[in-house]
Amino acid sequence: MIGIIRYGAGNIFSLTSALDRLGFAYGMVHTEEDLAQYDRYIIPGVGHAGAAMSKLEQTGLVPAIKALQKPTLGICVGMQLMTAYSEEGDANLLHIFPNKTLRFKDSEHYKVPHTGWNRVHQDKQNPLFKDIPDDAHFYFVHSYYIEYNELYTLASTNYSLPYSASIWHNNFYGVQFHPEKSGVYGETLLANFSKI
Template sequence: MKTVIIKYNAGNVQSVMYALDRLGASYLLTDDEAEIRSADKVIFPGVGEASTAMAYLREKGLDKLIPTLKQPVLGTCVGMQLMCRHSEENDTNCMGIFDIDVRRFPSQPGFKVPHTGWNSIHSLSGPLTEGLPEQAYVYFVHSYGADVCAETTAVCEYVRPFSAMLQKDNFYAAQFHAEISGNVGQRILENFLKL
């Protein structure tokens, strides 16, 4: 099985590689269209800022490529946000795979932004959450979140309810960092690789 990690100058790629190493999965880090199209699975990770990341995707034509992929695609953190319609972060138009907007968490007493650390997810559905308990804990680092919508497959509560996971057709996404979310994150990655 050929797994590709999309290279687009977004951070956190190394921890994704380590997670795949732990699972014994072989992978390739690339921004080459032919390599991405020929992959069995595609992972679109990211840590960074939406407008800079989208500018790089546009420069490489990846913003047009990614929405046309037919194999299972998993976006995480900023990768998930870029798969949505629009981000409030620097008023950024994204890829629109998920027809939902990404909004900044408002300032509210008792809540720090960014939302950093372990938090539970609930209302789980879809193949990536198979074998997970309701209220499973995963690790977040973000200031922006996608609203809950028809494609939401897991919800987290922080300031407001937001989509912790999304799925539409062959596209899957997680706002949290599955690669550093312990056994829960490992199970999600295993479930993705088994699709």
């Protein structure tokens, strides 16, 4: 059963709708005591990373999240929160991954935010991407990206520069794209996560 970590950062309707379509049982995690009910977790997030981290700290869940031993998936800002630092709000984050989250530079050819479908290249083999072809398209909406680090990058993409589309370390996974808005491949990824 999937526990969705709730900390007041954004609408989770599209995520819960995707889980409903897939027939997956899920519930909401508001307190540390709630964590024991679930065998895996999703950290959703939209909006401002600095503000999201502040809200997460107010829940008192930060030490418990960093200590999780069960599969945990961060989506979009939820993935960025797993990094050490974000330029958005000049914020120190969970530091599960040592990477930094940086802002795209606006240019004539690359508008910020980056919105739309991008190919995702699988840098490593992992059950999260089982039955998903390499260079499949996923849907992105973001102004900040996680710097590419070969050690932690599970999958990468390119928008003005290469960056991490997915990261992985032990039981922690992150995706910058929105699997819940990425059609069949996004739903395949969520289904894969339910089996990790």
